[in-house]
Amino acid sequence: MVDNLKNPSSEVSVPKFGFFPRELEDEAIYIMREVVAQFEKPVLLFSGGKDSITLVRLAQKAFYPGKIPFPLLHVDTGHNFPETVEFRDWLAKETGAELIVRYVQDSINQGKVKEESGKYASRNALQTVTLLDAIEEFKFDACIGGARRDEEKARAKERIFSVRDDFGQWDAKRQRPELFDMLNGRIAIGENVRVFPISNWTELDVWNYIKEEEMAIPSIYYSHKRQVIQRDGMLWADSEFLNKDADEIPFEETVRFRTVGDMTCTAAVASEAIELDDIIGEILSAEISERGARIDDKRSEAAMEKRKQQGYF
Amino acid sequence: MDILRIATAGSVDDGKSTLIGRLLYETKSITRDKIEALEAASKRKGLDFLDLSLLTDGLIAEREQGITIDVANIYFSTPKRKYIIADTPGHFEYTRNMVTGASNTKVSMILVDARNGVLEQTFRHFFISSMLRIPKVIVCVNKMDLVGYSEERFNEIKDAVQALADKVSFEGQEITFIPMSSLYGQNLSTQSTEMPWFTGAPLLEELEETNFDEIKKPARFPVQFVVRPKTEEFHDYRGYAGKISSGSFSVGDEITVLPTGQNSKIATIEKFGTQLEKAGAKESVVITLETDVDVSRGNMLVKSTSTLEPLKEITARICWMDSKPLISGKTYILQHGINDSKAKVIALNNKIDVVNQDTIVDAVSELKLNEIGEIVLKTAKPIFADKYEYNPANGAFILVDDQTNSTVGVGFVL
Numbered sequence: 001m002v003d004n005l006k007n008p009s010s011e012v013s014v015p016k017f018g019f020f021p022r023e024l025e026d027e028a029i030y031i032m033r034e035v036v037a038q039f040e041k042p043v044l045l046f047s048g049g050k051d052s053i054t055l056v057r058l059a060q061k062a063f064y065p066g067k068i069p070f071p072l073l074h075v076d077t078g079h080n081f082p083e084t085v086e087f088r089d090w091l092a093k094e095t096g097a098e099l100i101v102r103y104v105q106d107s108i109n110q111g112k113v114k115e116e117s118g119k120y121a122s123r124n125a126l127q128t129v130t131l132l133d134a135i136e137e138f139k140f141d142a143c144i145g146g147a148r149r150d151e152e153k154a155r156a157k158e159r160i161f162s163v164r165d166d167f168g169q170w171d172a173k174r175q176r177p178e179l180f181d182m183l184n185g186r187i188a189i190g191e192n193v194r195v196f197p198i199s200n201w202t203e204l205d206v207w208n209y210i211k212e213e214e215m216a217i218p219s220i221y222y223s224h225k226r227q228v229i230q231r232d233g234m235l236w237a238d239s240e241f242l243n244k245d246a247d248e249i250p251f252e253e254t255v256r257f258r259t260v261g262d263m264t265c266t267a268a269v270a271s272e273a274i275e276l277d278d279i280i281g282e283i284l285s286a287e288i289s290e291r292g293a294r295i296d297d298k299r300s301e302a303a304m305e306k307r308k309q310q311g312y313f
Numbered sequence: 314m315d316i317l318r319i320a321t322a323g324s325v326d327d328g329k330s331t332l333i334g335r336l337l338y339e340t341k342s343i344t345r346d347k348i349e350a351l352e353a354a355s356k357r358k359g360l361d362f363l364d365l366s367l368l369t370d371g372l373i374a375e376r377e378q379g380i381t382i383d384v385a386n387i388y389f390s391t392p393k394r395k396y397i398i399a400d401t402p403g404h405f406e407y408t409r410n411m412v413t414g415a416s417n418t419k420v421s422m423i424l425v426d427a428r429n430g431v432l433e434q435t436f437r438h439f440f441i442s443s444m445l446r447i448p449k450v451i452v453c454v455n456k457m458d459l460v461g462y463s464e465e466r467f468n469e470i471k472d473a474v475q476a477l478a479d480k481v482s483f484e485g486q487e488i489t490f491i492p493m494s495s496l497y498g499q500n501l502s503t504q505s506t507e508m509p510w511f512t513g514a515p516l517l518e519e520l521e522e523t524n525f526d527e528i529k530k531p532a533r534f535p536v537q538f539v540v541r542p543k544t545e546e547f548h549d550y551r552g553y554a555g556k557i558s559s560g561s562f563s564v565g566d567e568i569t570v571l572p573t574g575q576n577s578k579i580a581t582i583e584k585f586g587t588q589l590e591k592a593g594a595k596e597s598v599v600i601t602l603e604t605d606v607d608v609s610r611g612n613m614l615v616k617s618t619s620t621l622e623p624l625k626e627i628t629a630r631i632c633w634m635d636s637k638p639l640i641s642g643k644t645y646i647l648q649h650g651i652n653d654s655k656a657k658v659i660a661l662n663n664k665i666d667v668v669n670q671d672t673i674v675d676a677v678s679e680l681k682l683n684e685i686g687e688i689v690l691k692t693a694k695p696i697f698a699d700k701y702e703y704n705p706a707n708g709a710f711i712l713v714d715d716q717t718n719s720t721v722g723v724g725f726v727l
Contacts, residue, residue: 019314021395029597030556033537034651037610062597065550066542149386156385171629176720177413177634181556182648182711186718200397202388 025058028197030181031160032062032144035195038070038185039142041099045131048070048084048219049260050093051146051198053091054206056199057215059144060095070144071098075130077123078105079241079262087218102134119231119243132168135192138146143186144195148167150202161185162194170194204283211276221279223256223271234267258282316395317520319448320415322438323424328455332424333387333398334365334494336517339502342389343368352724365495376398384414393521396424398682408667408683411441411564412723416709419525421447423474427460427492431473440472440667443481444630444685444725447703448525450478450488452518458494467492483702505519530594530618531699532560533707535650536612540599543554552583553608558650560616561593562600567617570608571697576617577602593705611652613697623695627656628727630701631680635714635721638679639688645721646713649696656712660689680722687727701725 035042044059046052058245059068074088092099104123107113113126135143149156158177159175161183176184185193198206210217227238236242238250241264253269256279272280323329339559343351347368355364387398401414415421421442442450452474460466471490478488492511493500499507502517514522540552562568562588566579582589583599592598600614608614615621627647633639639658647656664677664686682684701708712722 019317019392023315023316023595026556026595026597030537033554033597037538037651062554063538064545064585064599065544065552066540121388150388156387157723176410177723179413179416179711179720179723180706180707180709181417182650184648184711184713184718184720186646186713186715188718200388202395203388204390205395251603 009163024201028058029062031197032059034183035142041140042070042142043073043140046074048088050206055146057063067098071100073100075127076101076103077127080265081220081263083220084260102130104130111200116138121243124262124265142193142195147196147200148200160196160199164191164192202214207280220257220303223254223273225252226255228253237263237268239263318397318418319420320399320418322401322411324432324434326494327424327426329424330366334368335495335498335501337389340389340681384410393448412632415445420449422451424453424455425470427454427456430470436477437479437667440481440678443483452490454492455495457492458497462609464510475519490611520681530559530704532562532616534614536608536610537651552601556597556601557594559594559704561591563591568614569617569620570606571613572695575606577604577606621697625692625695627690629724631722631724632685633680633722638681646715647710649698649710653691658688659691662687698726
């Protein structure tokens with residue numbers, strides 16, 4: 001390859017710690033308030049990950065001294081890390097927010113979805129059905145999610161108010177233009193809107209915010225010892241849900257998780273980060289991207305966009 | 314840390330995606346796994362160099378067509394500030410995206426291919442940047458490597474662009490020209506080694522040094538939400554939540570509630586329980602008043618010294634964004650900030666022929682997708698807007714089609 005990138009870039013240094021642009025918080029709070037004003041039955045989709053924990057914090061701030069005026073919905077795949085589920089229950093209690101949990105296992109029992117098989121089996125794709133059922137059950141018209149545009153190319157073009165049809169489908173061509181800060185949440189019956197208040201945040205912004213706000217996060221984000229296997233150049237957490245080949249023998253490693261999804265589709269990274277500053281330092285060194293640790297995204301280059309069209313976030 | 318929002322515009326193939334990719338690369342915003350993916354993708358395409366444009370060319374449909382078709386948001390930061398680039402396509406059909414991407418931004422980066430010089434698109438980009446009153450325009454004369462890094466060629470283009478700009482630029486708008494090669498990183502984050510004749514700053518330095526004197530704008534606070542917890546602790550609490558759109562408010566300020574015209578004084582300005590003395594534009598706060606006045610969502614608090622007249626007939630410049638044309642006589646929903654009203658188009662005064670450089674066509678019957686024109690709207694209830702030119706943050710609105718719920722146009726109050 002011709003090296004067209006040899007121009008020195010060493011003079012540009014990476015951002016230092018502790019710089020959270022407060023304008024992002026103001027923008028997210030504004031969006032939260034618009035949701036409550038424009039919709040009848042909003043819900044916050046809570047995954048237990050740092051992004052949805054950030055959303056809960058923003059919701060607290062947006063309506064203070066009132067309470068969070070919408071419930072949190074968690075789609076429990078049954079393959080969540082136990083630490084995440086424990087944290088979820090604690091946070092709901094702490095904030096006084098109403099918590100609704102719906103189970104992928106129920107969708108499987110109802111015969112609506114079929115458990116995947118093989119060594120890459122995961123319930124990640126299955127949760128879409130459980131989510132759409134919950135939206136229908138409670139007649140939610142706005143679902144607040146923690147997706148960020150910096151995560152993945154298909155998300156870079158996502159709107160703040162993203163209109164979905166009855167089937168939860170996303171159509172890039174049907175998205176409304178968003179001008180200035182004006183949000184148009186008008187929808188027909190049966191449609192709903194996915195709302196992304198932290199669209200403009202990067203992973204680094206989220207961590208800086210967590211640090212400056214002194215927020216609690218699930219313990220698996222910090223370095224700990226865990227049984228893992230090596231597969232496709234990544235570390236997979238060993239659990240009863242992971243289908244292993246005979247030669248995939250678990251071993252102990254000091255790891256942490258950079259993103260929190262299911263135990264079957266979230267890779268761990270070897271890490272000694274025991275404090276927030278260590279985590280931020282790791283991100284700044286930019287060795288691997290956040291979604292690079294998402295096994296399901298690696299299935300194909302256009303994986304995310306395809307799942308999005310089907311009603312996933 | 315502040316945020317600088319930038320809009321980019323260019324024609325097909327003028328190297329915009331490469332420029333953005335290179336900027337990300339040089340600010341170390343690309344992780345190692347992404348660079349590896351890029352190497353693989355470049356090889357698959359049979360290229361013998363790293364194609365940085367692949368970093369930002371997103372959707373499947375786009376990849377098939379090989380062009381960018383929507384607004385993409387791209388992020389990077391330096392120790393000084395966070396940058397958000399709204400990457401908007403330069404296609405003729407997509408004026409709507411360009412206007413969308415450029416709303417909110419303070420800097421417009423317009424790309425010109427050094428081989429092709431000024432195109433029809435270049436004027437369109439300038440026109441839109443000026444219509445939106447973007448205070449700074451950076452003209453990136455790209456692909457200088459393909460014209461032998463010629464100073465003469467750069468000056469030719471500069472003169473031609475300046476002539477276009479003179480037609481639409483407004484007082485106070487700053488225009489900067491930079492010769493560059495995105496492919497070889499000339500004048501991106503470091504001074505070009507190939508163009509010693511250029512004494513200006515490279516692009517990144519230009520962006521880092523950009524600061525805007527926030528000219529004193531009138532204080533406007535649209536009320537989004539009334540906070541009434543009705544708990545024991547906050548039994549009689551009544552606060553008004555919103556984001557200040559322009560100017561600033563301080564505790565003790567005399568305010569007027571629009572549209573009722575009632576007056577009161579600011580008792581507190583709060584952010585999650587923290588009491589502030591003063592808050593400014595773009596801050597989300599809760600304001601409480603000293604006296605009991607009737608305030609609900611959609612109302613606006615203004616300082617009594619700079620209040621607003623109600624508008625029931627609005628003359629505005631419109632950019633149309635829907636495949637169904639705007640028709641005189643039709644009623645739409647007008648959304649101004651967070652407030653809305655039914656609004657009927659009572660006159661379509663003219664249409665601006667952007668292609669033929671700003672000539673005005675009178676007596677038109679409709680405005681089609683991507684067309685820009687002047688209309689008069691009659692609203693069902695009073696709207697409290699400033700002239701866009703005077704206070705952009707309170708001078709724009711959108712039009713919504715009540716049959717499809719789509720956002721069909723954006724207006725700028727004249």
